[in-house]
Amino acid sequence: MKNINPTHTDAWKKLEEHFQSAKDFQMKELFKENPGRADEFCIQWEDFYVDFSKNIIDKETQSHLLSLTEEVKLKDAVDSYFSGEAINRTEGRAVLHTALREGSDANVKVDGENIIPEVFEVKEKIKNFSEAVIDGTRKGYTGLPFTDIVNIGIGGSDLGPVMITESLEYYKNHLNVHYVSNVDGDHVHQAIKNLNPETTLFVVVSKSWSTQETLSNASTIRTWFTKKAPQEAVAKHFVAVSSNVEAVQEFGIDSDNIFPMWDWVGGRFSLWSAVGLSISLSVGFINFESLLKGANAMDVHFKETPFEQNIPVQLALLSVWYNNFFKAESEAVIPYSQYLHRLPAYLQQAIMESNGKSVDRNGKPVDYQTGTIIWGEPGTNSQHAFFQLIHQGTKLIPAEFIGFKKSLFEDKDHHNKLMANYFAQTEALLQGKDAATVEAELKAKNVSEEEIGHLAPFKVFSGNKPTTSILIDKLTPESLGKLVALYEHKIFVQGVIWNIYSYDQWGVELGKQLATNILKEIEGNDVAQHDSSTEKMLKFFLS
Numbered sequence: 001m002k003n004i005n006p007t008h009t010d011a012w013k014k015l016e017e018h019f020q021s022a023k024d025f026q027m028k029e030l031f032k033e034n035p036g037r038a039d040e041f042c043i044q045w046e047d048f049y050v051d052f053s054k055n056i057i058d059k060e061t062q063s064h065l066l067s068l069t070e071e072v073k074l075k076d077a078v079d080s081y082f083s084g085e086a087i088n089r090t091e092g093r094a095v096l097h098t099a100l101r102e103g104s105d106a107n108v109k110v111d112g113e114n115i116i117p118e119v120f121e122v123k124e125k126i127k128n129f130s131e132a133v134i135d136g137t138r139k140g141y142t143g144l145p146f147t148d149i150v151n152i153g154i155g156g157s158d159l160g161p162v163m164i165t166e167s168l169e170y171y172k173n174h175l176n177v178h179y180v181s182n183v184d185g186d187h188v189h190q191a192i193k194n195l196n197p198e199t200t201l202f203v204v205v206s207k208s209w210s211t212q213e214t215l216s217n218a219s220t221i222r223t224w225f226t227k228k229a230p231q232e233a234v235a236k237h238f239v240a241v242s243s244n245v246e247a248v249q250e251f252g253i254d255s256d257n258i259f260p261m262w263d264w265v266g267g268r269f270s271l272w273s274a275v276g277l278s279i280s281l282s283v284g285f286i287n288f289e290s291l292l293k294g295a296n297a298m299d300v301h302f303k304e305t306p307f308e309q310n311i312p313v314q315l316a317l318l319s320v321w322y323n324n325f326f327k328a329e330s331e332a333v334i335p336y337s338q339y340l341h342r343l344p345a346y347l348q349q350a351i352m353e354s355n356g357k358s359v360d361r362n363g364k365p366v367d368y369q370t371g372t373i374i375w376g377e378p379g380t381n382s383q384h385a386f387f388q389l390i391h392q393g394t395k396l397i398p399a400e401f402i403g404f405k406k407s408l409f410e411d412k413d414h415h416n417k418l419m420a421n422y423f424a425q426t427e428a429l430l431q432g433k434d435a436a437t438v439e440a441e442l443k444a445k446n447v448s449e450e451e452i453g454h455l456a457p458f459k460v461f462s463g464n465k466p467t468t469s470i471l472i473d474k475l476t477p478e479s480l481g482k483l484v485a486l487y488e489h490k491i492f493v494q495g496v497i498w499n500i501y502s503y504d505q506w507g508v509e510l511g512k513q514l515a516t517n518i519l520k521e522i523e524g525n526d527v528a529q530h531d532s533s534t535e536k537m538l539k540f541f542l543s
């Protein structure tokens with residue numbers, strides 16, 4: 001991939017100039033001036049309708065942003081990404097989660113070898129295993145079928161699977177799937193408290209097999225399990241997903257029960273691999289495959305569609321526009337579906353672990369902003385929580401609204417109410433409410449002139465708050481696959497523009513290192529020298 005400082009491009013300079021007028025754009029005026037705006041800033045693709053007309057942009061903004069993609073050689077970067085080039089330079093790895101959703105006839109090479117046959121071998125293993133657990137042919141050590149699954153993992157080995165199983169709860173079978181991630185012992189003990197070891201299957205997921213949280217939780221659970229079950233039952237009840245097969249075997253998990261993954265799949269992009277075993281167990285392999293199929297469709301859209309009509313590219317460009325020119329610090333993702341309640345948490349890792357970098361591809365500090373802060377909660381709940389700040393606060397928060405045309409239980413009454421809110425919020429954020437309207441409303445309610453004078457300023461909405469609406473036909477495994485892949489590619493595009501490495505995560509290492517040392521001090525009741533704050537707190541903790 002090319003190493004281009006985005007701020008040195010002509011497009012960036014043009015964007016800076018253009019921003020001087022664009023920062024004062026009033027979207028309401030832009031809509032008035034251009035009756036075709038809603039058509040021009042809208043992409044319809046398969047079952048997705050993406051409206052980005054309620055953004056502080058015009059055709060000129062879009063054209064400079066598209067020139068930026070040319071100058072940073074985005075097209076070449078996309079080719080390198082899909083072709084298996086080692087674009088994760090600092091770890092010397094390819095980034096090929098997209099290969100996991102390819103068809104069996106694809107040919108994707110890593111170190112000269114086609115990896116697709118191996119991907120399909122593992123998929124076959126996931127299929128056979130999940131089908132046998134679901135239909136009860138694979139049984140626990142006393143001959144009873146499994147009723148409960150516990151996924152033990154953290155970060156990408158937890159957030160992806162838990163987000164998808166929650167999102168697809170409607171499609172779930174009889175198995176109860178639990179997730180244990182935190183090293184907080186209360187998490188694991190609470191999770192296993194009411195479980196029956198005879199009917200519980202444990203899926204230990206750790207790409208590296210060196211993560212403190214996962215290994216601690218797996219050991220605690222194994223100890224709990226072998227207090228009730230014979231040692232040899234571990235082989236029937238524990239399976240592992242990892243790229244570190246030797247370490248898994250040392251832990252005591254049978255080689256037949258190991259689902260491999262590969263270096264070329266990053267943890268936060270791994271739900272499509274055997275890391276998704278708990279997804280397949282929860283909703284069945286057919287639905288897991290549909291999820292992959294949807295993601296593959298988005299991959300093809302991303303790879304082949306001109307950037308003007310390319311959903312991940314347009315969303316990434318908007319985010320760069322707000323982040324680097326408006327200096328917006330965060331972005332909200334608001335799914336109008338309770339099923340998607342873990343999507344923002346999942347995206348926090350995907351986006352912030354990927355693009356939270358301050359060193360460019362030359363190893364030099366960047367002098368521009370990179371990764372955005374992501375947050376969100378489902379609508380309508382979020383309307384009653386933090387929307388006040390989005391509407392009337394001092395910060396600019398571009399928000400993505402995700403909604404569905406159809407609900408799963410087909411309760412029209414509820415769905416119409418939900419979606420009325422979805423549409424109303426983006427309209428309110430766009431239109432605002434001016435002082436004259438507020439005053440007229442108060443007058444109509446017979447409020448005194450004096451009271452109107454006091455109250456009116458608090459009731460004014462400035463409007464002009466940017467939103468992008470993603471309206472999807474229905475929440476299905478396939479559409480969910482498309483949605484998640486959309487965000488993966490948005491992350492990629494932003495990383496290319498910001499000239500950073502999106503696929504490493506060195507920033508998580510220091511805390512881990514210090515925790516290892518501090519743990520020794522805590523266990524030995526012997527506090528070493530630290531900064532005075534840490535030292536005093538450690539002593540207080542041990543007293």
Ligand SMILES: O=P(O)(O)OC[C@H]1O[C@](O)(CO)[C@@H](O)[C@@H]1O
Pocket residue numbers: 154155156157205206207208209210211214267268353505508
């Ligand atoms: O699957 P592993 O190796 O246990 O790692 C878990 C998580 O830890 C990290 O390495 C750092 O938090 C994530 O990138 C990863 O998803």
